Ligand SMILES: Nc1ncnc2c1ncn2[C@@H]1O[C@H](COP(=O)(O)OP(=O)(O)O)[C@@H](O)[C@H]1O
């Protein structure tokens with residue numbers, strides 16, 4: 001088995017409390033309390049299952065992409081069909097792409113064009129119907145469920161439109177759920193400081209704004225030092241000013257940690273902060289642009 005797949009698997013299941021002997025008693029207690037108050041959704045489990053990390057990211061935020069490095073991800077003629085026969089939906093119709101270390105990529109496209117489907121396949125949450133997707137030298141499109149779970153847990157941070165925070169845990173505890181099972185995590189306090197929430201450590205989600213909650217979710221995603229951060233409409237539920245704060249946090253993470261960052265959005269303004277913009281239309285990549293000059297997140301308005 002490949003080296004990157006060898007991490008131990010934490011067993012979780014639908015409706016089962018996520019409790020591990022690797023966690024401290026206080027963390028287990030906190031998680032038990034939390035799962036008693038919030039039904040585990042598929043997405044929530046996926047986030048939690050992506051809890052452990054190895055640090056293979058290096059700060060490359062300011063690198064030039066002129067001399068093309070090895071891609072982290074490569075997709076080749078990726079297709080995804082939901083359903084069969086007359087009700088079949090062709091969500092992806094042959095996607096070719098590469099993502100490079102340290103890049104900040106925005107994937108743009110209208111609702112329903114396949115953005116989430118693509119992101120879910122890159123992050124190992126879903127599998128393609130056809131084509132191949134590679135993470136470094138490993139073919140994700142051939143990996144089984146256990147391997148995909150390990151891949152997510154060790155290498156991928158997810159941020160979704162809705163923050164999926166556990167209401168009965170403070171900001172610090174929401175991040176600690178991940179850091180207590182990661183191999184080389186940063187302290188929750190450091191992750192929260194990185195997203196500008198160093199002063200909100202002991203606040204509960206209900207005591208924070210939507211933008212602050214989303215930044216806690218970003219802190220949770222990056223605390224394990226993932227190689228790649230995949231963000232699905234991270235500002236979709238936020239107003240412009242609050243969304244900008246969230247984008248600043250993502251910008252900061254990318255610049256400080258060198259985490260390859262992918263944001264999918266239907267908001268064209270956000271594309272201006274990216275190194276590279278891929279445009280999707282009806283399941284295909286219909287455009288690619290490099291921003292000669294990136295706009296800082298704080299200058300964005302929509
Ligand atoms: N689980 C699913 N079952 C059936 N159809 C789906 C499923 N997920 C997405 N789709 C369909 O696939 C297409 C692409 O969806 P999606 O990737 O969510 O687009 P986007 O994120 O760009 O809005 C849409 O037509 C959507 O209705």
Ligand SMILES: [Mg+2]
Nearest residue numbers: 115116117232
């Ligand atoms: Mg979507």
